[in-house]
Amino acid sequence: MMRNGVELLVKRVSAISQRSVSSSFQVLPQFCTSSSSSSSSESPSSKLFIGGLSWSVDEQSLKDAFSSFGEVAEVRIAYDKGSGRSRGFGFVDFAEKDNALSAKHAMDGKGLLGRPLRISFALERVRGGPVVVPRFGKSKRDR
């Protein structure tokens, strides 16, 4: 009597559960590297951090040096705002991560203009977005 009712309810829930799972199967590929190695040598993005550059290198030379590995989407050199001279490091964004990975493994440790290159994956410029934590009622005078 009562048992039948319970079984029916359970069956219905099970069916709904299965349908729900079949409908929604999305996960984040970058944060779900369970079987893969969680090393920094992965390729989370196609932007590369180029270090070890000479202080006289410009974006054109860097792009020319990396454009042979694939389609270069963007090249940027970190310049000093106060003086205008390069800081000796820049960024290269490739159209595909595979190209960036190849370029990294191909030019990392090589010498450009007499200095060894240091290449690694670039950290994004924005690190958290417009997340602002205001003071919850206490502005000043809580010290």
Add this chain to the structure above:
DNA sequence: CGTGAGCGT
């Protein structure tokens, strides 16, 4: 200048 490890006008 001797600048040199790092992550951006």
